[in-house]
Structure formats: C-alpha cells, structure tokens
Amino acid sequence: MPGEQEAAVLEISGLTWAITIGLIIVLLAVDLVLAALRPHRVGFREAALWSVFYVLVAVGFGLWFMNVYGGSFGAEYFAGYIVEKSLSVDNLFVFVIIMTTFAVPEEHQHKVLTFGIILALVMRAVFIALGATLLALFSFMFLLFGLLLIYTAVQLFRHRNEDPDVENNLVVRAARRFVPVTDEYVGGKLFSKVDGRKLATPLFVVLVAIGGVDLLFALDSIPAVFGITDEPFIVFTANAFALLGLRALFFLVKGLLDRLVYLSAGLAIILAFIGVKLILHWAHVDIDKRVPEVSTAVSLSVIVGILAVVVVASLIKTSRDPEAKAHAGSLHATAPRDHDTNH
Template sequence: MSAELDISLLVWALTVAFVVVLLAVDLVVAAMRPHHVGFGEAAAWSVFYVLVAIGFGVWFTLHYGSGPGTEYFVGYLVEKSLSVDNLFVFVIIMATFAVPDEHQHKVLTFGIVLALIMRAIFIALGATLLSLFSFVFLLFGLLLIYTAVQLFRHRDEDPDIEDNVVVKTSRRVLPVTEDYVEGDLTTRTRGKRMVTPLFLVLVAIGTIDLLFALDSIPAVFGITAQPYVVFAANAFALLGLRALFFLVQGLLDRLVYLSTGLSLILAFIGLKLILQWAHEDIDDRVPEIPTLLSLAVIAVVLVAVTVASLVRTRRDPSVKAHAGSLRARRASAGQADRKRRVADRER
C-alpha cells in the first residue's frame, strides 16, 4: 500500500461538497418529477456517473501519483461490483413492498444517502482502528473470509426482507397505511398520524445498507488504508447506483454466478488483509499481494462470472440469479402455507 497521503481539509471539503451536490440533484429530480425511468434515461445517467468517477480518478492520479490512483480505481471496481449485489436486494425490497414505478427513483436516492452516511461512519471508525491497532487487518480479513464462505453457502438464496427484525418491529409498533399516499412518508388519516409503506421500504433499505457497509468497508480497506481513497471509491460507486438499478434491473436475473464471484473476491481480499497483517506484525518476509495483482484478479473474476452467467442462462433460460444471503432463509409457517397453495394451484 502507498505511503500516507497528505490530503488537505480543502480537498476533503470540496470532494464532499461535490458528492453532496450530485446527491442533491438526484433528490430534487426524484421529489419534483416522480416518473418511470426508462432505459435511455438510465443509460445516460449511468454513463455520466462512470465518466465522473473516471474523471476524478484521472485528476487524483495526476495530483497524488500512480500508486494512490491505482488504489482508487481498484477500490472503485470492488465497490462497484459489490453494489451490483446491493441492486439485487433493492429489487427484492421493491417487489416485496410493491413500490410503484414513480416512487422507486426516490427510494433509491434516499437509500444511497443512507448508505453514504453509514459508510462514512464506518470509514472513520476503520481508519481510526487501523491507525491504532495493526491486528485490525487480521480481524477485517477474517470477517471477509467468513462473509465469503456464508455468501457462497447461501448463493442460491435471497435475503428474507419480511423477516428483518427492524422491519417486523416497525410494522408492530407503527400504524401503517394500506397505500403509498402519493409517495409521502407519513400522512394523517381520520386525525391519526400514520406512516406509509414507503417509510417501511426506507427502513428495510437502511438496515440492508448497514449490513453491506460491514462488508464493503473492510473490503476496500484491503485495497488501501487511505481514508480519503476509501471514501471516494465508495461515494463514486454509490452515486451511480440509482441509474444502474433502472438500467440493469431486467438483466439481474441472468447474473446467476454473481454471488459466487463476489464470494471469491471477498475471500481474496480477506487473504490479502491477513498477509498484510502477517507481513507487518510477524515477519516482513511474508509476501504481500500487490495492488495491480488485486486489480487483475478482481477484473478476471468479474469478467468470468459475467460470461459464464450469460452462457448458462442462454442455454437454460429458466435459471434465475439470486442475491445470496449470509444465513439460511427459514420460511415461516405462513410462508410455507402460501407456497403449498401456489403449488396446488399450479398442479
């Protein structure tokens, strides 16, 4: 990893301000003009955000050197690949709560804001811990390997949103309306303040964002220990998430090996962190994994799983992709009854 960077407060402030402005534009568009986002609009926004991320990377490389610049691009690639798994879960949440097309734009933007806030907190905590205790590299590495194993074991499952503790508690303690009430979070019905299903959607996305932050922040710290690079890679990867959702939501079902690929990437970065810890704390003869090798491995894995997924679904169109889960999904009695009724009707 490169030496400690001297990032001035002005650069930090301008970077954060730039990200906030882009988020504000998204929020204003979502709030002022609720509408179905078509393929053309989604493609244009996706290209724009990718170009913004690349432009930032070029500027960063020119000002701070090829080492930090490479770390940024590798970190961006890691976060972008993990964000696609976010999209799977977002699709599941949208389907579970039957979110109307015109409100999905708003939900995604708020979800991205929540994700950025949570990741900023984890970045600050992670950077502080790494500066104080080098064995945190070992803890992060073991966490990523555990996550990779769990994701691989449950790669053919989806997370159970309705079984989410926070969502279940919200349903139990808050009065919820039947419809979305024009996209408001709360409304007054017969003199009583109630929340709408959109509020529950944001609760679900917020808790999912928290879980993803627990994986993605250690993953990018496996590429670089620079807090500024970690923040930038996360921010620019997440900024394009909303547009990417509308662009690829029809293609997500075809990425049947994505969870397998992500588990391999997380395991590789976990191993990289453990070797980093061993090199620094045990014996400097322990080899480290260079950043460029990390870039090559991650790129090869992503290309391989994408091509293999498309070939598999072309041969067998009935195969569907899953987001993967960190624990086995346990169907409730009601869910089991519904599945049996569906099976009976199909027979």
C-alpha cells in the same frame, strides 16, 4: 494497500476534502430534487445516460486524483471503486427484491433509491471513520477484518442460491411493530394523516428496509475496500462514487440481473481473496517482514478477471438454460415461511 506505500504518505488538505464532499452532496441533491419534483417511471434511455454520467464522473475524478497524487494511489482508487461497484450490483439484487416485496409504484422507486443511497453514504462514512481509527491504533484489526471477509465469503457462497428474507428482517419487523403504517401508498409521502393520526406509509417501511440492508452491506464493503487501501480519502471516494451511480444502475439493469447467475459466487471469491490479502498484510507487519504481500496491481487484475469470468459464464449459462435465475445470496439460511397464509 498498506505496506506498499511505506515511504509515501497521502496528504489530503481540508480544502480538497471539502470540495470532494461538496461535489458528492451536489450530485445527491440533484438526484433528490429530480425524484421529488418529477416522480416518474425511469426509462432505459434516461437510466443509461445517468449511468454513463456517473461512471464518467468517477473515472474523471480518478484521473485527476492519479495526476495529482501519483499512479500508485490512483490505482488504489480505481481498484477500490471496482470492488465497491461490483458489491453494489449485489445491493441491486436486494433492492429489486425489496421493491417487489412491497410493490413500490414505479414512479416512487427513484425517490426511495435516492434516500437509500443517502443513508448508505452516511452509514459508510461512519464505518470508514471508525475503521480508519481502529486500523491506525491496532494493526491486528487487519487480521480481524480479513477473518470477517473470509467468514462472509464462505456464508455467501454457501447460500448463493438463496435470497434474503426482507419481510422478516429485524429492522423491518421493528419498524412495523412500533410505527403505525397505512395500508396504501399515499403519493410519495413517507407520513400521512389518517383520521387525525399521523401514520407512516409503506414507503417509509421500504426506506427502513433499504437502510437495514445498506447497514449489512457496509459491514462487508468497508473491510473489503480497506483490503485495497488504508487511506480514508480513497476508501470514502471509492464508496461514494460507486453508490452515486447505484440509482441509475438499478433502472438500467434490473431486467438483466436475473441473468448474472454466478455473481454471488464471484463476489464470495473476491471477498475471500481480499480477506487473505488483509491477513497476509497483518502477518507482514506483526509477524515477519518476509511474509509476502499482494500488490494493488495484482489485486486489480484478479478482481477484474473474476468479474469478467462471472459475467461471461453467467451469460453462457442462461443462454443454454433459460430457466436459470440469479439470486442475491444470503449470509444465513432463509427460514422457510410456514405462515405465509396468515399475512
């Protein structure tokens, strides 16, 4: 966290940046090639193996990073990774809703998720660069980021028992309005020729929906991880390695997501905690050095503790009440659908 490392400066060489980005691109390319060349239904065993692989890659990178750059920066990476991983599980809720809403064939879900993760990485890279620049130029951005996270936390908690309205998403409606779409999925194609006209397929609309959702999540997750560290390299790698495992995690836990009934509430508490942490840091820097700051060790303990309580409480709740169902949560009230019969 900024303030803890006033004497320490993280210096990442251009070569290290290039190798790290190259590793991420290779992993993405493998995912993309597998999705394109062998569309199939991803089973539990395959999803479990890929999930373990990506976690081991993330942990291995973190251990190398800690060994080379020190335990304090390493702790920031692991704290950032856990925050992004927990927020990415909420992404999975929305992905499941999107796949269900648009009835995406199972053999093409792999491909859609991989493209969606690429979009998320690109957008988050842009937000990271922008956020790092703003924080370097204006210390009051810590206050603004903190207030944004607290607002998001309050909204998420208020609407924790709702799901986002994917079909009425502004980006999805715009795509359907301006891009002609076929009625049926055409294999794994995003575009297809029908009667001499090039039309988008529903798969394209699904990709647009996931991209729009990723954009909204980036607006929350980037300030959240900047609450752990202000080092762009740590922010980027924590996001990248958390997102790389998202595709496999989707297939591994989509049948279990309904049981995490308290996840949205837990994430709201985590976002609020990080928001307060950012505001305390701003006050420490701009108002009075005597204002206390929250250490990375405390942050890591609080975040892991909240997640552990959320998981255990959720499992207890669903074991006692099998009818209880988790929701992704929404940042605003879902408008009632009065015109469903007109679709």
